[in-house]
Amino acid sequence: MRMSKAEESEEILNALKDDLLVTDKNGQILRVSEETKALYGIEEREIVGASVYDLERQGVFTPIVTPLVLKKKDRVNIIQTTNKGRKLLITGVPVFDEEGEVYRIASYSHDITEMVNMKHFLAEMQDEMERVKNEIEVLRNQQMKNTGFVGNSYEMKKCLSVAKQVAEVDVNVLILGESGVGKTHLAKLIHRESGRCNKPFIEVNCGAIPESLFESEFFGYEAGSFTSANKKGKLGLAELAEGGTLFLDEIGELSLPLQVKVLRFIQEKQFYRVGGTKPRTVDFRLIAATNQPLEQLVQEKKFREDLYFRLNVVPIRIPPLRERTTDILPLLDHFVEQFSKKYNRSRLLDDAVKQQLFKQPWPGNIRELINLIERLVVVSTSEIITMNDLPESYYLPYGQALELEEKTLPEILEGVEREVLQKAKTQYRTTVEMAKYLGVSQPTIVRKLSKYKIK
Template sequence: MNKGAVDLIMAEWDEYKKILHSLQEDILVTRVDGTIVKVSEATGAVYGVDAEGLMGRSVYDLEKEGLFTPLATPMVVESRERVTFVQTLSGGKKLLVTGLPVFDEEGVLTRVVSYSHDVTELMEIKAGMEEMTAEIERVRQELNLLKKQNQREEKMVAKSESMRKVLAAANQVAGVDANVLLLGESGVGKTELAKMIHEKSERAGGPFIEVNCGAIPESLFEAELFGYEGGSFTGAIKGGKKGFAELASGGTLFLDEVGELSLQNQVKVLKLIQSKSFYRIGGRKETTSDFRLISATNRKLSRSVEDKQFRSDLYFRLNVVPITIPPLRERRDDIIPLVHRFLEHFTAFYNRKRIFHNEVLNRMHELEWKGNVRELLNLVERLVVISQKSVIPPEDLPEPYRKEEGSYSKMNNKWDEPLAVSLERVEKERLIQARRKYKTTTKMASVLGISQPSVVRKLKKYQID
């Protein structure tokens, strides 16, 4: 090659070099082995080094020194196509790097060209946006949880002092995973209270699995509680089935009517509570389940333990935090608010405008409600459905609810019986009510205004347990 040709080539290269540097962009060219053969002046400013000092060096060595990572060259060599990625520099700066392959006339990869843009600020904005989005989602979930909790608590009418204490205890225990035993007569609202505790707990996002221990046949209880493998017994589902205990993992397992369990099944429940593990029927693999336990019963389990009908070890496992829901007749302040709550629900559900005559409300307030809240709920629904008048009159009350029996205000209206008999009947009724409400004869005596020995004597006279 003559001198004129060499001068021309060098002049052209100087021109390309000036163009390259004038772009003020980070442009770096390497061989396929990672050796740097071309570099723009801006590259040195981006990486905080002398640009000329990068010439002839290996990008692999620079990565080991901590100048930048990851590398464009090996990505392009492997993929043989354009790549774009985020590169981190030694000072924490972020670059959006694009690597391009350069092929010769025969299709052989000879060079890798890369260029970059500083996206540190954009990455920080992106991280901030992601953090803000996560915080918004967290707040949204908390608001939804609070909404559910408030909705559930609103369903639990608590105008009476005794019911307010129940809700206070439920709110207190909801924040911990201690076993809760709900006590009270049938229909007082044990299931609703269990759901409220669940929805106010940290497990609110998990399942609430209700198991009616009294409704499952004894022979099927183990299969329903623990599940089974396919083909483990006649009639089993081919693929097997998860049991209640497994389904409750991450949430709450609610054992309703736990006092109805047979002694044999009590042993199985005890082991489940102790270890939170079990075997499916027909299975050989132990399954664990992380659940919170709430139990409920209308029985006096302590008496069942004394009668050897309920295991004492299981009783003490269940009875960590007992909450007793009083019957409706002992919290009369809740009756009318409950009536209005149910009336509002059923008038909307059946699309009927109905209100109660004052005499009906007075009568409802006086009744004993042996079926508790459930009985009251059913009666309100029945009256909304059958009454033809917008103001539901006393005559629409079913016959059993029109009678005056059990009403102190009317003194039972039995004028044809001797006064002594009437007085004894009222005395007995007052003693029954006091016995249900207070645990000790001393407290009963204080409320009734008689001596404690008199209370004991009268309880024995009327055969009141």
Template sequence: MTSSSTWNENEQILHSLKDDILVTNLDGIILKVSVFTGKIYGVESDSLIGKSVYDLEAQGLFTPILTPMVVKEKKKITFVQTTNKGKKLLVTGIPVYNEDGEMYRVVSYSHDITDLADYKNFLISMEEEMERVKSELDLLRGKQLYDSGIIANSAEMQKVISTSLQVSEVDVNVLVLGESGVGKSLLAKFIHNKSDRKKGPFIEVNCGAIPDSLFEAELFGYESGAFSGANQKGKIGLIELSHGGTLFLDEIGELPLTHQVKVLKVIQEKQFYRVGGTKPIHVDFRLISATNKNLELAIKDKLFREDLYFRLNVVPITIPPLRKRTEDIVPFIHLLLKQFEEKYNKEKKLDEAVIHHLLHYDWKGNVRELINILERLVVISPSTLITVEQLPEYILESVSPAAIPLDQNQSLPEMMDDLEKQILLKARKKYKTTIRMAQALGISQPSIVRKMKKHQIL
């Protein structure tokens, strides 16, 4: 086979390929191209031969150029090139060596990945849209919780809310656990309002507040003339009133042993007799119980029935104390301040030093104690700005001076600025986005952005 026929055969092979193939010398002069190359760039392929890739880049035909990269690196190079038609090409350049082992040509080939790039951009935009929708849903859920009086910025409370939403979908018995004042009854109402029974009644029974002698009459009701002093028309009991809704037995740990077996029977059979009655009354309710006591310990001490405990404790939900969910304190403060401003028709603001003291207080009385303190501050403060002077002495004494960043070379506003900056830095590290930071700190997202610019937090 002659060199001429070999040459023609190579040319035929080159032009039969459906890819963009281009051969240059080391100076970037185009020596050979495939027919498809011209179609990629919107020109005649033959018109490219003899031209410099540097000149073609300057004319905007494609960018960046491959030849100088391959010459410099002396190895295979792959990157994305953009054409004058806006196409995205995945271009690969390969060095070609002569018989002396010297590089003397650069061969490049490409694949049109414009559609892939479009898909990638589409996926990125979809991810951004999903993140935006997720943020909106988080804000909406946060508003719903806020309107319910529940703050759940902390990871601990988010788990509580997640479990509560799951159990609200089914009529499973729930036992809400937690210290006094953490908001057990509020969570029980939240579960009820998210359930299919939300249009039915929510009947709350404080098992520790009903006198022992009146317990059966209050819980089960009574028939006319059941006992002396009874209403002549009889009375519907609390359990009967819960029909179609939720029965919430608060402070279940205070229920005397003598009454526990009666409650157990109602839970098991969903029927009971009124005091003095002979006709069984069927009732349909969803049961939620709550206690701040250790029922397992009460069982060991023979103060609580084990069979009742297992009936109640199908799904336990423990609300953490306020001191273990510090991310919720500031949002709680703003929620309560707004509520008491509306209640007493007073406009109030909290000095930052007051917020600092409230953040570092131990809150043994939990949310109930915080409610008490905020209401007192709104009522007794003589001016719009509530200052540390209005705080109870025991709160002032409980906060260690070491917890307050004192610097003799700084004024109080300067120290408060430093404290604000530290809080923002910690919040950004933990929550990543300004939306989540705003939710955690209980202020608006624009306020977060403004404060970050103020402290030059990028």
């Protein structure tokens, strides 16, 4: 039995296994293929004669191509979403009458759902690869020195005991202590003892990043966010901490506006890159540290109370070296041995040197002690480091000062600290150079110079 031309055309269209839909200029559907009915899950009697505008309002598919073809009077391509969540590449083609006016719109589609999903997957993979690349770079530049802690004193043993106990749970930790006491090392110890030890440890020095750059460095930015931005965008330090530990050092240096942003990030563990509209979520364990009296700053309205309580879940105070003098001699021996191995030089401290260094107030704490020992190991010319190898500033008769002057220990230590700062001020031109020499942070030098009114 021979088919009519209309039947033959219908069979040919259905044999192509493509979605085909024809409307008039008012959007009324005139013809559809079998594939179209299957794609939208609608019977032919429901779709033929219906308006594409009505079907869009009903959520069958969106957007529609008909009005775009009518407006442009040319071929139009769009991405359409169906009621089944499929993504279709729709091509609309105008059909003109004898007067050159559009009187039919034929559209056909290709299911690109898998391609779209693959595109999203590849974009996520690219983000992940970029994150890992940056993470490796950060970790390479700030390798965790496995120096551990040398501490036989009761104060230090108690501090380390608390640190190892809280390491087992993802609780926020606030490490308190003067500059140079080892806050960063304690944070790394907590990370190493935690379940996140195989994930990144990302350190953010809140006092070292200029306020104007903090958001772009911390949260990252999208491509083209500002004139000097990287063309590919940049992952922030917060995003690099995925799965690991985020360490906010010198948290007390943050300005109030930045404190608001950091608080929201800590609470929600979600953020937006600079110039971005897509929220990003990070899984991390938070450790913060400061040498500032946060409670006092809260009272002075210089630090947000809600951020303080969010950080201060488990506070750990590391005592300064002058409060755990029983640790000084073991520390001296430990770092002499460490730097002797590092520089391949066999060195030992003379007993007189040990006694002299034991008397020091160590205003720069362990950082100062480490810097001095490294210097002595490097510059000494004989195996035994003698008094002649000590820098002049360490010849001060601190023991005599304690015996002859009727002052309290804090007063004596403040006097020594003032003397050291005054001497350093005459030797170095900038506070950055002073901080490097004394083994403390630059903000600490500025604050102490102001405290003692040294100009």
